[in-house]
Amino acid sequence: MKFNTKTIHGGQKPDAAYGSVMPPIYQTSTYAQSTPGGHKGYEYSRTHNPTRTALENAFASLENGKYGLAFSSGLAAIDAILKLLKPGDEVVSTNDLYGGTYRLFTKIYEDFGIKFHFTGMENAKRIEDNINENTKLIWVETPTNPMLNIIDIVSVAKIAKRYEVLLAVDNTFATPYLQQPLELGADIVMHSATKYLGGHSDLVMGALIVKDKDLAARLYFIQNACGAVCGPQDAFLALRGIKTLHIRMQRHCENGHAVAEYLAQHPKIENVYWPGFQNHPNHDIAKSQMKAYGGMVSFTTKGNNYEEAIKIVENLKIFTLAESLGGVESLAGHPASMTHASIPKEEREKIGVVDSLIRLSVGIEDEADLIADLKQAID
The missing domain is CATH 3.40.640.10 (Type I PLP-dependent aspartate aminotransferase-like (Major domain))
Structure with missing residues (x-):
């Protein structure tokens, strides 16, 4: 089957x-x-x-x-x-x-x-x-x-x-x-x-x-x-x-790809983490053991500015600022103060969870709306 x-x-x-x-x-x-x-x-x-x-x-x-x-x-x-x-x-x-x-x-x-x-x-x-x-x-x-x-x-x-x-x-x-x-x-x-x-x-x-x-x-x-x-x-x-996992995941992956590509070209964004990029560490392994690259995307702003990261997540309209991930709706989170706050700051930063890191769970909405939302919040 x-x-x-x-x-x-x-x-x-x-x-x-x-x-x-x-x-x-x-x-x-x-x-x-x-x-x-x-x-x-x-x-x-x-x-x-x-x-x-x-x-x-x-x-x-x-x-x-x-x-x-x-x-x-x-x-x-x-x-x-x-x-x-x-x-x-x-x-x-x-x-x-x-x-x-x-x-x-x-x-x-x-x-x-x-x-x-x-x-x-x-x-x-x-x-x-x-x-x-x-x-x-x-x-x-x-x-x-x-x-x-x-x-x-x-x-x-x-x-x-x-x-x-x-x-x-x-x-x-x-x-x-x-x-x-x-x-x-x-x-x-x-x-x-x-x-x-x-x-x-x-x-x-x-x-x-x-x-x-x-x-x-x-x-x-x-x-x-x-x-x-x-x-x-x-x-x-x-x-x-x-029962709808397969069709949801197809759209999560498509939208995740579009969002990652948009962020990678934005002048205010420093790093974009998404396994589908050829320069992502171990991309070849992801390509061999995964069917596609998923709907999770993380990124940092230039200058590692905490206040700027908070301003972005607070000003998103379609992405909801919330814990969790994987739902049909798009969510945004600030790991350092939300999902990973229980990890000591020095340990977080060793692995890249800096104060400007934002994690997106890209949902199944229209990709144009998601990109427009990120654009207005970042700009």
Whole structure:
């Protein structure tokens, strides 16, 4: 089954009760049993819910995995991965990553005895410098948030296999439409389904997808035991969003390209970060492991002027100044004071998250309107 068909039919079948084409919202906490332990596959909705099962099947299908898990948020999904570890274990992570992930790593799990090494992974060989006998997990974002750095998943997967450590890839920015990390050697794929998978800025959710049965069993146990699951209403909304993922992503990519090209030619703009540019670091890797280059674009103004950056985002009319990304509407953010404020300033600036950096989530509006909006705000 081709990807565009999978978004609509992958892992899905009509509801058994009445043939409903869309999985019903099973808004229930518990299920009747004919005898203790005698049920139809569902006993309590923290453990399983038919609407969530349908969504988890869809997640697995999109990423060419075998097992999907839905959580109450992207951070809850990452939290479940970290609960595979124990005190004394170590993690090698990319140094350019979502601020909430960095906060979870450093402010929560370091206190539980997990050690994190943050390194630039544009050259995969740097990872090996941080691996030792305690390393149990490599954490990758690609493209990264917000600098859109590209990491070679195949090369990192070879390192992970050589040292027998797990490789988890946050695929939120790319989505399975553009990139499928399990096919490239990853063990776990994570999504903030709040973003492109849901696609309409109306839910908060996380997803994990794996191929290995034993790894899936460990994660399902954590999901049930800790209880950070999504509700059936959100599962229904995510299923609806997934059905248009392929056509939305086409427009996100087209508009992202147009916006990046416009910004690159603007005299007041210093740097534009977008993986589709031939001079973007690791562009050739992006070209080989991604179908297209996505709708995320970051840029800095000349002179690294904080006040100018704030003025731009405050004066946008069609781009909305807001957290998050991946919805049908275009959003603008100031990472240093919003999504990445939890990362110390000196650490942010080492990776390029300077005070003038603006991150755009380019939506599916008309590209001419988006460019006109950027023009009036910058000029």
